[in-house]
Amino acid sequence: MSGDADSRAFTTLRALFDAAVAAARPDAALRTHLPPPPKGRTVVIGAGKAAAEMAAAFEALWPGPLEGVVVTRHGHGAPTGRIRVLEAAHPVPDADGVAASRALFDQLAGLGPDDLIIALMSGGGSALLTLPPEGVTLADLQALHRALLGSGADIAAMNTVRKHCSLALGGRLAAAAPDTPMLTLVVSDVPGDDPGLIASGPTVPDHSTRAQARAVLADHGIDPGPALAAWLDSPAADSPDPQGPVFANKRARVIASAHTSLTRAAELARSLGCAPLVLGDAIEGESREVARVHAGLVRSIRRYGVPVAAPCVILSGGETTVTLRGGAGGRGGRNAEFALALAVALGEDAKGVHALAADTDGIDGSEDNAGALVGPDTLARAAGIGLSAADHLARNDSYGFFAGLGNLLVTGPTRTNVNDFRAILIDPL
Incomplete structure (x- = not known):
């Protein structure tokens, strides 16, 4: 030829x-998924490779005041006015991701039932939202991510582990504002478009268990190290109850997909x-x-x-x-x-x-x-x-x-x- x-x-x-x-650009996808403004504050949080672009698009479309913070991969930022954009490492987490995770929790502090949380989630959030449990170091989580990435495990298996090894994943961001309505808008990067798998579901119910996380590690021959092993043996590693009242006022919509x-x-x-x-x-x-x-x-x-x-x-x-x-x-x-x-x-x-x-x-x-x-x-x-x-x-x-x-x-x-x-x-x- x-x-x-x-x-x-x-x-x-x-x-x-x-x-x-x-077809997956957030500016087009968000337009038809905006909720009515609340009586109180509108707070935006988000994580993923598309989070900054989603935040910029949301700002341009939202009719009232808003504030917030999102985290995206280094080099994937976008200009915003009212929503702070933080950057962190992907696919192996870094200290910037730890700081960004804390910033998202800080943004949710003090919210009540008259406020509204918009969560902008996309693929990549699992690494960007890294908050080590007590007794676990960032180095422990970095080693875990590297092992998972080279193991051949599929995304569902990897995220089952990640949900139980970071205090920012598996519904834990939703639990930080139990009385506040939350709408999660998702750009899906996983087969089947399950919001619980995208970015390891920080704002939606988690139906996996720490026992399943341990089984994934065993099936793929991954030694998580003593600190993470001890954590996964503890009830503290359980995600918030998926049937609990914290999720009664939380919704999720997939706005773009493969x-x-x-x-x-x-x-x-x-x-x-x-x-x-x-x-x-x-x-x-x-x-x-x-x-x-x-x-x-x-x-x-x-x-x-x-x-x-x-x-x-x-x-x-x-x-x-x-x-x-x-x-x-x-x-x-x-x-x-x-x-x-x-x-x-x-x-x-x-x-x-x-x-x-x-x-x-x-x-x-x-x-x-x-x-x-x-x-x-x-x-x-x-x-x-x-x-x-x-x-x-x-x-x-x-x-x-x-x-x-x-x-x-x-x-x-x-x-x-x-x-x-x-x-x-x-x-x-």
Whole structure:
């Protein structure tokens, strides 16, 4: 395929990604979810990669006075006037996250039944809201987060642990203002859009248990250390009673999700004369295994024209996982690993196939890229400069592989987050 054809294909894929991100922008999503103003104060709190953008959008839409504080990832801030924006580390927490968590609790102090709390929550809040329990250090929680991220545990399992290891998660922010009505507005980054999983549910009821948290750690061979082990053995690690009166005046709404984004991308693909095959927004599993399944679909389309004929695009979302196998030195997030595994799985069947895999927040894991791009000649180009795709995949070094090819997708922070976006464009041969 010519360079011009490759360029057109990558431009189309980027347009689909941009459409998906635009569909999840808080300024559009918030407009239809505003409650009536209260008699008393309106206080905004929030956490997540989209929290600053949500706060800015809420300020612009809210008809009365308000105040508040939100925390987002370093570099994901947005200009606001009345709501303070704090920044902290993600995916491994830092001291800024501890200070920000305390600031959110301080903001809730003294509120009563005539006031209203608006909680703006999005993916990433689990790391940003870090408040170590008594006897537990920040270093303990940092080690726990690193272990979870490399364990291959899915988001539900990871957040079950996180809810019981931070005093800011699992409904505890709601419990800090038991008499005050609260509306949580959520940009969902988890399959199934359960508000209790997004940012580990700091403002909604938690139906998981500390026993389940201990089971996740055991199942994945994670030693939490003596301090966290002792904490998880204590009733103090229990979340607030999900049936308790504290949640009687608390509501939650999902205002943006991966489903909305995939729908928008599918509409754009159709308008470009490309048939969309939407696999869904809840795909989970190891990135490399999910890539093999997608490669199988490509082959079916190529050989039999089913379940859809080319020209077409396979679209999918959700949250895959990566189990670290390569030891030290490997770099790259789950989307770049998907892209690399897809190139390997397609092998000689990659003719006429281009793909994009990226995180809609603009950051794939802890690197500076959103994801990566794959073309028909990815493996050949790599071999030509001495890069082995199989070796890089074995070392979980997808970042190094695509950096060498110049095929990292770098967008910068998008200030929203509905998780993974994958698009595989298949042209007629």
